[in-house]
Amino acid sequence: MNLTDHKKKFYDQLSEIHVLHGVDALLGWDQQVYMPPKASDGRAAQIEYISLLAHRRFTEPEFMQCVDALAESLDQPSDDDRVNVREVKRALDRQRKLPDEFVAEKARASAVGYDTWVKARPSSDFEAVKPILTQIVDLARREADLIGYVEHPYDALLDAYEPYSKLSVVKPLLTGLAEKLRTMIPGIAGKYEHIDDPKGVYEESKQYAMGREIAADLGYDFQGGRLDKTAHPFMTTIGKNDVRITTRYYEDNFLPALYGVIHETGHALYELGLPADHLGTPCGEAVSMGVHESQSRLWENLIGRRRSFMVYLHRVFSKHFPDAAATMDEDRLWMHANKVKPDLIRVEADEVTYTQHIVVRMLLEEALVAGSLQVDELPGAWDDLYQKYLGLRSPTLKNGVMQDVHWFSGAIGYFPSYALGNLYNSMMMETAQNTIPDLDAQIAAGDFSQILGWLRTNVHEHGMRFTGPELIKRISGRDLESETFAQYVAEKFR
Amino acid sequence: MNLTDHKKKFYDQLSEIHVLHGVDALLGWDQQVYMPPKASDGRAAQIEYISLLAHRRFTEPEFMQCVDALAESLDQPSDDDRVNVREVKRALDRQRKLPDEFVAEKARASAVGYDTWVKARPSSDFEAVKPILTQIVDLARREADLIGYVEHPYDALLDAYEPYSKLSVVKPLLTGLAEKLRTMIPGIAGKYEHIDDPKGVYEESKQYAMGREIAADLGYDFQGGRLDKTAHPFMTTIGKNDVRITTRYYEDNFLPALYGVIHETGHALYELGLPADHLGTPCGEAVSMGVHESQSRLWENLIGRRRSFMVYLHRVFSKHFPDAAATMDEDRLWMHANKVKPDLIRVEADEVTYTQHIVVRMLLEEALVAGSLQVDELPGAWDDLYQKYLGLRSPTLKNGVMQDVHWFSGAIGYFPSYALGNLYNSMMMETAQNTIPDLDAQIAAGDFSQILGWLRTNVHEHGMRFTGPELIKRISGRDLESETFAQYVAEKFR
Numbered sequence: 004m005n006l007t008d009h010k011k012k013f014y015d016q017l018s019e020i021h022v023l024h025g026v027d028a029l030l031g032w033d034q035q036v037y038m039p040p041k042a043s044d045g046r047a048a049q050i051e052y053i054s055l056l057a058h059r060r061f062t063e064p065e066f067m068q069c070v071d072a073l074a075e076s077l078d079q080p081s082d083d084d085r086v087n088v089r090e091v092k093r094a095l096d097r098q099r100k101l102p103d104e105f106v107a108e109k110a111r112a113s114a115v116g117y118d119t120w121v122k123a124r125p126s127s128d129f130e131a132v133k134p135i136l137t138q139i140v141d142l143a144r145r146e147a148d149l150i151g152y153v154e155h156p157y158d159a160l161l162d163a164y165e166p167y168s169k170l171s172v173v174k175p176l177l178t179g180l181a182e183k184l185r186t187m188i189p190g191i192a193g194k195y196e197h198i199d200d201p202k203g204v205y206e207e208s209k210q211y212a213m214g215r216e217i218a219a220d221l222g223y224d225f226q227g228g229r230l231d232k233t234a235h236p237f238m239t240t241i242g243k244n245d246v247r248i249t250t251r252y253y254e255d256n257f258l259p260a261l262y263g264v265i266h267e268t269g270h271a272l273y274e275l276g277l278p279a280d281h282l283g284t285p286c287g288e289a290v291s292m293g294v295h296e297s298q299s300r301l302w303e304n305l306i307g308r309r310r311s312f313m314v315y316l317h318r319v320f321s322k323h324f325p326d327a328a329a330t331m332d333e334d335r336l337w338m339h340a341n342k343v344k345p346d347l348i349r350v351e352a353d354e355v356t357y358t359q360h361i362v363v364r365m366l367l368e369e370a371l372v373a374g375s376l377q378v379d380e381l382p383g384a385w386d387d388l389y390q391k392y393l394g395l396r397s398p399t400l401k402n403g404v405m406q407d408v409h410w411f412s413g414a415i416g417y418f419p420s421y422a423l424g425n426l427y428n429s430m431m432m433e434t435a436q437n438t439i440p441d442l443d444a445q446i447a448a449g450d451f452s453q454i455l456g457w458l459r460t461n462v463h464e465h466g467m468r469f470t471g472p473e474l475i476k477r478i479s480g481r482d483l484e485s486e487t488f489a490q491y492v493a494e495k496f497r
Numbered sequence: 498m499n500l501t502d503h504k505k506k507f508y509d510q511l512s513e514i515h516v517l518h519g520v521d522a523l524l525g526w527d528q529q530v531y532m533p534p535k536a537s538d539g540r541a542a543q544i545e546y547i548s549l550l551a552h553r554r555f556t557e558p559e560f561m562q563c564v565d566a567l568a569e570s571l572d573q574p575s576d577d578d579r580v581n582v583r584e585v586k587r588a589l590d591r592q593r594k595l596p597d598e599f600v601a602e603k604a605r606a607s608a609v610g611y612d613t614w615v616k617a618r619p620s621s622d623f624e625a626v627k628p629i630l631t632q633i634v635d636l637a638r639r640e641a642d643l644i645g646y647v648e649h650p651y652d653a654l655l656d657a658y659e660p661y662s663k664l665s666v667v668k669p670l671l672t673g674l675a676e677k678l679r680t681m682i683p684g685i686a687g688k689y690e691h692i693d694d695p696k697g698v699y700e701e702s703k704q705y706a707m708g709r710e711i712a713a714d715l716g717y718d719f720q721g722g723r724l725d726k727t728a729h730p731f732m733t734t735i736g737k738n739d740v741r742i743t744t745r746y747y748e749d750n751f752l753p754a755l756y757g758v759i760h761e762t763g764h765a766l767y768e769l770g771l772p773a774d775h776l777g778t779p780c781g782e783a784v785s786m787g788v789h790e791s792q793s794r795l796w797e798n799l800i801g802r803r804r805s806f807m808v809y810l811h812r813v814f815s816k817h818f819p820d821a822a823a824t825m826d827e828d829r830l831w832m833h834a835n836k837v838k839p840d841l842i843r844v845e846a847d848e849v850t851y852t853q854h855i856v857v858r859m860l861l862e863e864a865l866v867a868g869s870l871q872v873d874e875l876p877g878a879w880d881d882l883y884q885k886y887l888g889l890r891s892p893t894l895k896n897g898v899m900q901d902v903h904w905f906s907g908a909i910g911y912f913p914s915y916a917l918g919n920l921y922n923s924m925m926m927e928t929a930q931n932t933i934p935d936l937d938a939q940i941a942a943g944d945f946s947q948i949l950g951w952l953r954t955n956v957h958e959h960g961m962r963f964t965g966p967e968l969i970k971r972i973s974g975r976d977l978e979s980e981t982f983a984q985y986v987a988e989k990f991r
Contacts, residue, residue, distance in 0.1 A: 022543050039720055045738060227535040228533055229533055245532065245535075245536035
């Protein structure tokens with residue numbers, strides 16, 4: 004094949020894999036949103052078949068040869084071709100280092116781990132998950148060895164979620180920030196001790212209507228999306244102009260569903276803002292999990308929990324819940340939305356304490372992967388780190404070391420991305436605010452078009468053309484750092 | 498390969514194709530139920546990809562060889578193997594007679610035909626659809642020639658929906674019945690002239706709740722199914738224990754949604770009653786479109802419009818619409834549900850006049866395929882046949898020859914199945930009633946378990962082990978005939 008043939012095959016096959024990923028996403032979405040309960044076995048078989056098909060198309064020898072040939076010969080390629088070949092080769096290089104038996108063993112262990120965790124968690128039965136977690140950690144170490152690394156085995160795992168990142172960069176950023184936050188948290192949390200949750204009865208259908216209105220105002224196009232209800236909120240991309248979000252509702256408190264919607268809307272706006280002409284190729288894909296999380300958290304926290312947002316929010320809230328709004332002014336709403344309190348559960352943590360939860364997990368993952376910590380020492384090490392970073396010890400393992408699904412389902416190395424999102428978005432927002440001087444007036448008026456436009460131009464439209472570190476340098480002129488986020492917290496909660 | 502290998506490949510490949518069909522069904526279901534409007538292009542690509550994949554797997558040379566080898570060597574096979582090989586070979590024989598270019602041309606023409614029809618129908622613009630319909634009819638004739646036939650080219654088309662059936666059998670059955678009905682309809686319809694539709698305001702959410710309750714009472718397991726809202730009601734099978742139905746709502750009349758639900762529940766009960774161990778093979782598939790329609794219409798009409806059903810229905814209706822129920826007793830409910838009136842629209846026709854709509858279409862299809870009728874003569878021929886069988890002429894083409902999507906989307910030969918359903922189910926019901934003497938008491942009490950059990954044992958559980966004609970002979974001891982249905986109508990509306 005000549006270069007033109009290779010290029011054609013490259014893009015044809017990527018577009019086929021893109022179709023399969025969309026189908027897979029629909030199978031997964033339906034499974035969590037509308038699938039009848041008894042259908043789960045059949046659905047698992049459908050998902051397995053389609054995922055395997057996508058995997059096989061991606062790792063087909065002819066396709067790999069074609070990617071390798073393009074990587075070698077693309078000396079004077081278009082920028083987009085260069086990016087696409089670079090990123091596909093990067094993903095492929097990871098995959099081809101893992102033998103089929105290893106992939107199968109990991110898939111099995113992850114499935115068993117998940118099932119075991121679901122059953123063992125309610126009774127905090129760590130003994131029950133210990134054997135499978137030991138196997139999963141062992142698999143993670145073997146995966147790191149198979150993939151290879153220069154500095155630390157953890158880098159090989161981290162790279163799956165944060166391309167071009169390393170523990171030696173991420174760890175000082177996050178632990179440094181956590182140290183600063185440790186000293187700040189008691190002072191901030193103290194101010195909120197007298198604030199209760201917003202009591203009331205908030206009908207689900209009204210919460211849905213409010214969430215939908217706010218998502219639309221933020222710029223989420225419901226002609227290319229949906230908002231549904233699930234046990235765990237998520238965003239998923241099913242195809243071009245088909246990016247869906249979900250949330251969950253508590254009828255005694257409207258905040259979790261609302262901020263769930265805003266968070267997932269942030270993810271969806273990123274996906275819908277990726278260049279449509281490049282869908283299915285890296286130029287039309289998100290940079291990393293950390294940059295994705297920067298978008299969800301930017302909308303959720305930096306915009307959605309801003310004082311000026313409360314002017315807008317109070318107006319919308321009054322429309323859907325006039326009685327409750329009459330008892331809650333903008334300041335009160337701000338306090339409810341910005342309550343800072345060290346607590347045990349990561350997914351419920353506020354934006355200030357959130358980093359601490361991540362640092363605990365990252366340090367434990369590092370030690371597990373390095374082999375300096377054994378699985379049976381994990382609960383104790385967990386408690387010690389929670390004591391250190393949040394001043395708390397969990398009375399139960401289910402709300403301690405067993406609270407998150409990640410490790411038990413085979414995902415080790417994912418957690419740092421969540422916290423990196425805060426670093427990225429605080430630096431983005433600093434630049435954006437300088438570009439849009441009257442941003443707060445716009446937000447108060449419910450006009451989010453300029454900030455969304457800024458994100459589209461500076462983040463979304465690039466797809467993977469820049470790596471995360473390159474992107475933030477382009478935006479801010481600086482390397483990724485945690486000082487901006489620390490400053491933001493200090494100023495916001497002064 | 499030896500016989501064991503062939504058998505293994507045969508069943509493995511069928512199960513793969515079954516997975517793909519389920520995925521395809523989910524893509525189609527979502528498209529009609531929840532997909533965001535702007536996603537339609539991407540969805541079309543996903544559906545095309547998955548359908549093509551299923552088609553390729555089915556018509557793969559190795560698979561065809563394997564089916565042929567099994568067909569020749571299965572002299573002493575198990576009954577199930579024999580049925581599965583026979584039916585797969587039958588479907589395959591149809592497909593391999595059609596060259597790829599023909600299949601592609603037909604797919605294109607069907608897509609263009611559908612789009613053209615959607616645009617042209619509102620303004621009754623028959624000129625706009627004439628060229629594409631002419632092409633579709635020409636394709637149908639070519640398809641008949643390619644597939645081959647002994648008696649009439651129409652047989653080759655009919656066979657796709659009614660295996661083992663022929664025009665020389667179906668036509669006298671249906672036209673004979675239509676002649677009888679022609680003489681009966683004026684007398685029956687006359688009795689209903691003073692009956693209006695049930696006026697009122699019937700909230701959609703309450704109609705949904707009532708429909709769901711009734712479907713569940715009939716035996717539809719919502720742990721393996723769902724009821725959603727669409728523009729056109731349908732039933733679809735997505736996988737094992739995943740058979741979904743939809744309906745549409747009119748807030749001024751509860752009957753269309755209700756009988757839509759009961760009709761689709763009938764289809765769903767058949768699918769859920771097919772032997773689960775044989776899913777994906779003919780032994781786990783429905784016999785024909787006609788037998789499928791026999792099930793939907795049995796529940797909709799022979800049970801759902803029965804006098805004893807009104808006892809049950811009035812009770813459920815009173816629960817969901819107490820005010821309306823207070824003004825409508827069981828007899829009144831029966832009259833509303835059993836209004837007979839010659840009208841122009843097939844999908845809104847009552848059980849008595851329905852056959853007439855089908856006969857008109859069947860006769861026109863026969864003449865088009867035989868070449869004795871040209872497309873530009875179609876509107877006139879349509880009107881003449883409506884005049885003959887229903888005493889009506891449509892003032893507009895959109896409610897005349899352009900009312901149904903079938904022809905314009907390439908489906909010629911499908912219509913007879915709808916009416917055959919009535920013939921099958923009246924004969925089934927006659928036998929079932931003899932087996933369950935207190936059926937009406939059970940129905941009045943809302944207990945449908947015995948009639949469902951009878952259908953499971955006598956129809957559902959056989960899959961395709963018997964052909965339609967064999968099945969009805971096994972049940973009734975007689976060949977398929979229309980006298981039983983005519984008798985049923987005569988007695989019911991005496």
